[in-house]
Structure formats: C-alpha cells, structure tokens
Amino acid sequence: MEFEQTIKLKKQPRIIGSYTIVGPKEGQGNFGKYFDYIMKDDSFGEKTYEKAERKMIENAIVGVIEKAKLLPKDIDILLAGDLLNQIVSSSYAARAFQFPFLGVYGACSTMAESMAVGSVLVDGGYFDNVVCCTGSHFSTAERQYRFPLELGNQRPPTSQWTVTGAGSCALSLHGEGPKISMITFGKVIDWGVNDVNNMGAAMAPAARDTMLRHFKNTKTTPGDYDLIVTGDLGKLGSEILIDLMEDEGVMLGVNYCDCGQMYFKREQKTLCGASGAGCCATVFNSYIVEKMRDGQYKKILFLPTGALLSATSTQQGDTIPCVCHAIVIEM
Amino acid sequence: MEFEQTIKLKKQPRIIGSYTIVGPKEGQGNFGKYFDYIMKDDSFGEKTYEKAERKMIENAIVGVIEKAKLLPKDIDILLAGDLLNQIVSSSYAARAFQFPFLGVYGACSTMAESMAVGSVLVDGGYFDNVVCCTGSHFSTAERQYRFPLELGNQRPPTSQWTVTGAGSCALSLHGEGPKISMITFGKVIDWGVNDVNNMGAAMAPAARDTMLRHFKNTKTTPGDYDLIVTGDLGKLGSEILIDLMEDEGVMLGVNYCDCGQMYFKREQKTLCGASGAGCCATVFNSYIVEKMRDGQYKKILFLPTGALLSATSTQQGDTIPCVCHAIVIEM
Numbered sequence: 001m002e003f004e005q006t007i008k009l010k011k012q013p014r015i016i017g018s019y020t021i022v023g024p025k026e027g028q029g030n031f032g033k034y035f036d037y038i039m040k041d042d043s044f045g046e047k048t049y050e051k052a053e054r055k056m057i058e059n060a061i062v063g064v065i066e067k068a069k070l071l072p073k074d075i076d077i078l079l080a081g082d083l084l085n086q087i088v089s090s091s092y093a094a095r096a097f098q099f100p101f102l103g104v105y106g107a108c109s110t111m112a113e114s115m116a117v118g119s120v121l122v123d124g125g126y127f128d129n130v131v132c133c134t135g136s137h138f139s140t141a142e143r144q145y146r147f148p149l150e151l152g153n154q155r156p157p158t159s160q161w162t163v164t165g166a167g168s169c170a171l172s173l174h175g176e177g178p179k180i181s182m183i184t185f186g187k188v189i190d191w192g193v194n195d196v197n198n199m200g201a202a203m204a205p206a207a208r209d210t211m212l213r214h215f216k217n218t219k220t221t222p223g224d225y226d227l228i229v230t231g232d233l234g235k236l237g238s239e240i241l242i243d244l245m246e247d248e249g250v251m252l253g254v255n256y257c258d259c260g261q262m263y264f265k266r267e268q269k270t271l272c273g274a275s276g277a278g279c280c281a282t283v284f285n286s287y288i289v290e291k292m293r294d295g296q297y298k299k300i301l302f303l304p305t306g307a308l309l310s311a312t313s314t315q316q317g318d319t320i321p322c323v324c325h326a327i328v329i330e331m
Numbered sequence: 332m333e334f335e336q337t338i339k340l341k342k343q344p345r346i347i348g349s350y351t352i353v354g355p356k357e358g359q360g361n362f363g364k365y366f367d368y369i370m371k372d373d374s375f376g377e378k379t380y381e382k383a384e385r386k387m388i389e390n391a392i393v394g395v396i397e398k399a400k401l402l403p404k405d406i407d408i409l410l411a412g413d414l415l416n417q418i419v420s421s422s423y424a425a426r427a428f429q430f431p432f433l434g435v436y437g438a439c440s441t442m443a444e445s446m447a448v449g450s451v452l453v454d455g456g457y458f459d460n461v462v463c464c465t466g467s468h469f470s471t472a473e474r475q476y477r478f479p480l481e482l483g484n485q486r487p488p489t490s491q492w493t494v495t496g497a498g499s500c501a502l503s504l505h506g507e508g509p510k511i512s513m514i515t516f517g518k519v520i521d522w523g524v525n526d527v528n529n530m531g532a533a534m535a536p537a538a539r540d541t542m543l544r545h546f547k548n549t550k551t552t553p554g555d556y557d558l559i560v561t562g563d564l565g566k567l568g569s570e571i572l573i574d575l576m577e578d579e580g581v582m583l584g585v586n587y588c589d590c591g592q593m594y595f596k597r598e599q600k601t602l603c604g605a606s607g608a609g610c611c612a613t614v615f616n617s618y619i620v621e622k623m624r625d626g627q628y629k630k631i632l633f634l635p636t637g638a639l640l641s642a643t644s645t646q647q648g649d650t651i652p653c654v655c656h657a658i659v660i661e662m
Contacts (some may be wrong), residue, residue, distance in 0.1 A: 004407075005407075005431050007457045007458070047647075048647055050643060050644070050647060051647070076335075076336075077516055081436065083417075084641065084643070085416040085417070085641040085642065085643060086414075086416070086436065086438065086639065086640065086641040086644075087436050087639075088639065088640070088641045088643065088644045091519060091639035091652055091654075092519075092639070092644065092649065092652055094518075094519040094652070095519040095520075095521050095652045097518075097519075098518060099518065100336050100516035100517055100518050100656075101516075101517070101518065101519050101654060102435070102437070102444055102447070102448065102516065103435065103436040103437055103444070103639070104433070104434065104435055104436070105412065105417065105418050105434040105435070105436050106433070106434055107417065113433055113434070116433070117433065117448055120451060120452060120455060120457055121451060123455070124451060124454070124455030124456075124457070125455075126338045126451055126455075127338070144643075185408055185431035185432075185433065186431055186432070187425075187428075187429060187430065187431050187432065188422060188423075188425040188426045188428075188432050189426075190426050308417065308418075308419065308422035308423070308434070309417065309419070310415065310416040310417040310419045311416065312381055312415070312416060312419065312475075313381070313417075313419045313423065316378075316379055316381060316382070318423065321422055321423055321425070321426045323422075323432060323434075325431075
C-alpha cells in the first residue's frame with residue numbers, strides 16, 4: 001500500500017462505456033439532455049415500483065454493455081448494489097445474466113464502492129471487463145425508509161428527493177475513456193445526527209473525513225482538480241461540507257459541486273435537492289463522463305457519500321453512520 | 332483472467348488469524364469446543380437482538396485482530412456484511428474502528444464474498460492486512476424474514492435454524508496460515524423455488540453451478556480436495572446437491588460435507604440443520620481453519636451459498652435467486 005486508505009492503480013482501468021436511465025421527473029431536471037433513456041412513467045410497465053427499479057437496473061446493465069461495444073459474453077463480473085433491503089433490485093437483475101455477481105452495499109455511495117472494487121479487479125489483472133451499476137427509485141425508497149406513499153406526509157425543509165434512476169459503467173484496460181487512477185477508501189463516520197430527513201447533515205462529516213485524508217495522502221489540493229464532486233449531500237449538506245473544510249483550512253471553490261444539489265430545477269420543489277444511489281450514478285455516468293470525454297474536465301475527484309442506516313436502526317433510536325469513498329478519474 | 336469465472340491468486344494471501352463468537356445453542360452444537368467465545372445468553376447484554384448482533388460482529392473484528400497478533404492500526408480495510416436490512420450490523424460495527432469499510436452482501440455466502448474481495452486486495456498488493464467478517468442472529472433474522480418471535484409459529488420440516496454467531500478472518504501476505512489460492516465467482520441462479528422455508532432446495536442449484544464451473548476451469552475432481560464443504564444447504568439441500576452433481580457425472584463422496592448439516596446435534600431439533608451468514612463463517616473460522624493448521628486438511632474447497640431474497644420480494648410473489656462462490660484454501 002502506497003498511502004494509508006489511498007491506493008494508486010498502476011494500469012489505470014478505463015471507463016469504456018457508461019449508461020443512464022431515469023424517471024420522468026429526473027428527465028425534466030438539469031441533466032435531462034445527458035441521460036440515455038428517460039422513462040415515460042416511473043412504474044416502467046411493471047406491477048410494483050420494486051419491479052420497476054429492478055428493470056431499470058437490468059436495462060442499465062444491458063445498456064452499458066452495448067455502449068461499451070461489448071457482448072454479454074465479454075463481461076467477466078457484475079458489481080452492483082442498491083437501497084432496497086437485501087439489495088434485491090441488483091440481485092434479481094443479475095439473474096438475467098450469465099456472468100458472476102458480487103453484491104456491494106454503501107447506500108448512496110454504492111457507485112463509488114462498485115467502481116473501487118471493479119477497478120481493483122481489472123487493475124490487478126484478475127478480470128478483463130467489469131460492469132459496475134447502482135440505482136434507486138423514489139417510490140420504493142420512500143415507502144421502505146420513511147412512510148407509505150399513500151400517507152402523503154409533509155416533507156421537512158431539509159429533505160431530499162430520492163432519484164428514480166440507474167447508472168452503470170464498464171471498466172477495462174482495453175479501449176478508450178477516462179482512467180481511474182486513485183481510490184481513497186472511507187471510514188464509517190457518525191457525528192450523532194439522527195434526523196432521517198436530514199441526510200446531508202449526517203453525511204457531510206464522512207465526506208470531510210475522506211476528502212481531508214485524500215488531499216493529505218496524495219499531497220493534492222482542491223486546485224489540482226478541474227472538478228470536485230460529492231454524491232448527494234444536497235444544498236444543506238454541501239454547505240456544511242464547505243464550512244467543515246474551511247475549518248480545516250481547505251477552501252472549496254467554484255470547482256466544487258454536489259450532484260444532489262444540482263440535479264433538479266428550483267421549480268421542481270425537491271427542497272434540499274436529490275439523493276439516492278441513483279443520484280450520483282446517473283450524473284456521473286452521463287454528464288460527467290461526457291464532459292471528460294469532451295476534454296472539459298481533465299482530472300476530477302468523485303466522492304459519493306452514503307448514509308448506512310435502516311428503518312429498524314432508526315426505530316431503535318440509533319444515530320446515522322455514514323461513509324464516503326473518493327475516486328480520482330483522469331482523461 | 333486465466334479461466335472464465337475462476338481466478339488464481341499469484342501471491343496467495345494467508346489466513347493469519349480467525350475468530351468466532353456464537354450463541355449458547357450454537358455452543359452446545361457439534362462445533363462447540365472449537366469456538367473462541369460462547370455467549371451466555373443471546374441478547375449479549377443489549378436491549379435488542381439487533382444490537383446484540385452488532386456487538387457480536389464488533390467483537391469478532393476485535394477478536395481476530397488480537398488473534399492475528401496485529402494492532403487495529405495495522406488493519407487497512409474491513410470487508411463485512413450481514414443479513415439485516417442495509418447490512419446495519421456490519422456498518423454500525425465498523426463505526427467503532429479507524430480503518431475503512433466496504434460493505435458486501437451475498438446473504439449466507441457473504442463470508443466467501445468478503446474473503447474473495449479481501450484476497451484480491453491483498454494479492455494485488457493494494458493493502459497489507461484485511462479483515463473479513465460476517466454474522467447472523469436467529470432472533471433478528473427470524474423476525475425480519477419470517478414472523479414475529481412472539482407468534483411462536485410452527486417450523487415446517489424443511490426449515491433450518493439461523494445461527495447466532497459471527498466469524499472473521501485476517502488476510503495478509505505476511506505471517507503463517509492457510510493460503511487462499513483460487514476463487515470461482517458465482518452467477519445468480521434461480522430454478523424457481525419460492526418456499527422461504529426451504530432454502531436448501533433453493534440454493535443447491537447455485538452450489539451445483541459454481542462447483543461444476545470450478546471443477547471444469549481448474550481441471551480438478553472431488554478427489555483432489557481433502558474436504559469439499561458447502562455453507563448452509565442443510566440436510567435436504569446437501570442431499571439435493573449430491574443428486575444434482577451425480578446427474579452431471581460428478582460423485583461427491585465422503586470428503587463432501589455441509590456446515591449447516593453438521594452444525595447442530597439431532598436432539599437440538601433444528602430440523603434440516605443450520606443456516607445464516609454466521610453458519611459457515613463460524614465453522615470455517617474455527618473448526619476448518621484449526622484442522623488445516625493441524626495438517627488434517629491440506630487442500631479444501633469452500634462453497635458458501637446465499638439466498639438473495641427479501642421479505643418484500645417474497646410478498647410480491649418472486650422466486651428465490653441464489654449465489655455461491657468457491658474458494659480454494661491450501662496449507
């Protein structure tokens with residue numbers, strides 16, 4: 001290991017393809033024109049929202065294999081996870097394919113975790129082509145984590161809107177695309193927030209911890225990146241992160257942004273913005289990868305965050321432990 | 332990649348320590364004398380069974396670090412997962428430590444998945460010391476997957492008893508212990524079983540698929556291993572596996588056994604035997620590792636299986652997709 005928590009990838013696996021699929025509300029948001037597929041309605045022709053989420057993930061896997069100009073038989077392994085209990089959306093989606101499956105869980109940081117493990121499998125020469133995927137669905141997350149949809153409960157001002165969408169990327173040593181050069185693996189951080197309607201505040205300390213460790217280990221500063229982008233801290237959470245970093249003497253400037261904060265338009269009334277595993281997965285695998293391929297961003301630091309709670313842990317009065325993994329991607 | 336689905340580890344990470352902690356019923360079972368710690372009662376001094384499960388996992392992590400003669404600061408990363416929604420037992424346990432955390436989920440195959448990813452991280456030179464851990468608790472699993480404990484529902488003859496216990500191992504290139512030499516990653520297999528009280532029947536086809544692929548890829552036969560051990564197929568599931576393999580012309584002989592089938596004594600009335608992520612995790616990290624260190628087993632094939640369902644998928648009428656990963660361990 002070169003640095004504590006941070007690894008350098010010698011061969012630097014490339015993102016040879018990426019794919020996104022989202023719901024109609026997401027399609028009307030700020031990244032609408034970058035997504036590969038926008039569903040007409042969020043049930044996606046299925047009888048339950050859970051089955052719709054599964055179908056989105058399945059389509060994101062099929063889609064990325066095509067976009068990477070590969071065939072299913074070229075894929076060595078799938079790494080995926082989601083927010084549903086027992087990550088069933090991913091496991092059931094994986095059933096449709098003839099390649100092996102590893103289930104990963106990092107809540108809304110799952111895109112980073114799947115890319116981290118996938119990068120290592122490719123960089124180490126164990127596999128040639130790996131697919132990483134995650135997603136979330138507003139209606140399944142809402143009824144699993146919070147309240148029945150029929151209740152129509154009022155959303156507090158700190159709440160965020162779970163993205164209905166799935167994103168995927170294919171990693172390989174062969175082909176063209178942005179390269180994954182470094183990964184900083186995050187610790188579980190819990191500063192005592194217990195408000196399940198304020199995920200941004202819960203997750204900001206985890207982003208702070210991983211970001212500080214990353215800058216220290218790699219001897220870089222915010223100015224070394226064209227873009228520093230967190231996953232789904234939202235409006236409040238990203239403000240908190242900026243404050244926390246300032247307290248440590250690190251000034252996050254105009255090159256810092258948050259996928260959740262940018263996702264929706266103001267008139268879409270999502271309060272603190274977007275969240276969910278599908279949030280950064282769909283922004284990264286559409287807009288960000290495209291801007292890297294265009295040469296607009298040459299080096300980015302991608303920091304998806306995840307809140308590792310469950311409805312049961314909340315009911316038993318626990319606070320919310322969070323995690324954040326950082327990935328450096330270069331063009 | 333040397334073979335489809337199967338990877339060879341060049342440096343062969345060693346299991347430099349392993350630790351197990353179990354409940355009182357498990358302590359009275361066939362492996363009682365091999366476990367490191369037997370709890371006096373399965374609430375482990377906590378107010379809820381969920382918190383007891385978390386404490387077991389935390390103790391298994393502390394325990395293995397000590398047994399590997401390491402300090403917490405020597406650990407580079409923790410790979411863990413469990414059966415509770417959002418793998419909260421592992422995530423909350425990870426909060427107590429200053430090393431990074433990757434959450435993995437493969438239901439009762441989680442021990443194999445954590446060892447597989449951990450082995451790659453060590454073998455590839457990314458990290459020096461990795462801890463892999465999983466566990467389960469009868470009372471948390473029963474009330475999450477099936478019925479409230481207070482209901483006292485009758486268990487059908489095919490049911491298995493979720494092990495209350497956690498097992499962990501530390502992997503490193505430095506130190507003594509059994510070596511991990513090959514891994515065959517499993518596909519998600521679903522032959523249409525939808526009876527949540529017959530996990531053995533649901534999982535046997537996944538064990539068959541991975542085992543057949545493993546023998547083919549590595550050009551080995553059952554006779555090349557001192558021990559072939561599945562995770563928690565139980566009495567019925569392991570019989571089904573023997574039949575399925577015989578249909579393919581592969582005869583599993585006296586060197587084949589199943590952790591779930593062997594776990595409890597007949598008078599403990601667990602019907603088809605043990606199950607749960609803690610089942611093979613506690614047998615492997617106690618009895619099996621000890622017998623390898625003693626020289627009784629020189630080469631084993633370890634095949635934990637997992638049923639990737641959730642209560643929601645069951646309620647929505649889905650069948651049970653399963654997975655099995657195979658790990659070759661040599662002394």
